[in-house]
Amino acid sequence: MTTATSQSSEGSPASGAASTGTEPAGAPATSYEAHFRVWRGDTDGGGLEDFRVEVHEGEVVLDIIHRLQATQAPDLAVRWNCKAGKCGSCSAEINGRPRLMCMTRMSVFDRAQTITVTPMRAFPVVRDLVTDVGFNYTKAREVPAFVPPEGVAPGEYRMQQEDVDRSQEFRKCIECFLCQDTCHVVRDHEENKAAFAGPRFLMRVAELDMHPLDAAEDAGLDRKRTAQEEHGLGYCNITKCCTEVCPEGIRITDNALIPLKERAVDRKYDPLVWLGSKIRRRGR
Template sequence: MSGQQEAERSDAYTAHFKVWRGDPEGGGLEDFRVEVNEGEVVLDIIHRLQATQAPDLAVRWNCKAGKCGSCSAEINGRPRLLCMTRMSVFDRAETVTVTPMRAFPVIRDLVTDVSFNYEKAREVPAFVPPAGLAAGEYRMRQEDVNRSQEFRKCIECFLCQDTCHVVRDHEENKPAFAGPRFLMRVAELDMHPLDAAADSGLDRRRTAQDEHGLGYCNITKCCTEVCPEHIKITDNALIPLKERAADARYDPLVWLGSKIRRRRE
């Protein structure tokens, strides 16, 4: 054994894990004692459990670099990425509990059915390019570019969707509520200076309110708190979208301007 390996082994300890095991029919937490080494993340421990004690443990993962969004779960009740949660944040005597995302149906063990999110994604109309401009002719101010780039950092881990109490605690709201990830997408498109949706009769602010459930959001910022990309979902997307939707519906000057514009057309 090399000196480096000996040093790593000297920092090892045994942790107490509780991992949810089950399927749509039901399940529960199982206890495990598992070795932890210096610098490891929770996903490393789950992999060690698969290799040594629970070979049939189901977990979804891909990149192990915090960029694919696959390994979303809940650790001690908080939505997190397994691959970005270091074991060093827990006390060595603490029990680490790993459960599947609560807002979505369980497939097996830590794997959930997140198809709800893809259904909501399809309900958001795509970017409408401006007429008369080729792709290479688009011009934007840097502040508009920065805004879109912040929103596009989203890795679709769906942790914001999982922690949002509108869907987490009220399954009946899902048909009418897109959730923070897709309301952020609507906000991005509505704020995009080159989006020509309005020219084709699509009112993104109205659809945000009437079709995507913007009014259900009460800006608790829980979505922002769990975002691994540190996107300010509430402050930079949801609150501005609410303000725009309110202006479009209730501001008399905006209403008058829309009437004048229609007459000219």
């Protein structure tokens, strides 16, 4: 059984590799002892606690958190579900980078490295590694849903593959909210949350605006205008940090946010596009 210890030096190495006794001479040990620092606390505050914990070959950070629960910190709170990178539940910050704990292999870290696990910084802490992500569900409800085309029954929709290629990528989103967490517009500026939907939901607006069958404009809904005026598209300064942390590899900035910005600008400032939208509105 491992024991919790306190360590003053963040970068101090583990006290030595624990061999399983089955490795060939000269081979790296398949298990070792790691130094973990895990944030513990609640809405009233908290801090980092130090642990020495055993790590086995092939394990991910979530395995280690579970081992800490089983052996040293049974009351450690963590949100998780599938452990397969598909539910988006186990989002946290590992050594300062937003990641899924279940998709972060221990092998990416040096064995002597201290692994620091903290809750997502952009959202209020509930307890330990669990955060209140309700902000995201509020923003989701603010995005108008798909508007079905008139005269076409559900199940009879027909689209060409080339018409959906661009937006199909966005459907890979697992709503881990890592992109929302890393976006400095809300991460560093709490006051922007009311006006800014964040990259995940601006991507949703882009997905619907690119949908070949979305009849929003026929119903009088201008998604480009609402993206700019109601969802804070202009706050995004395309630093691509959301793309960098996406576990599904979605090119959020290049394929969703920049094209949506271009469409919004065309709608507002291109005289031909502006005239066409006026004519369409008068024809309804």
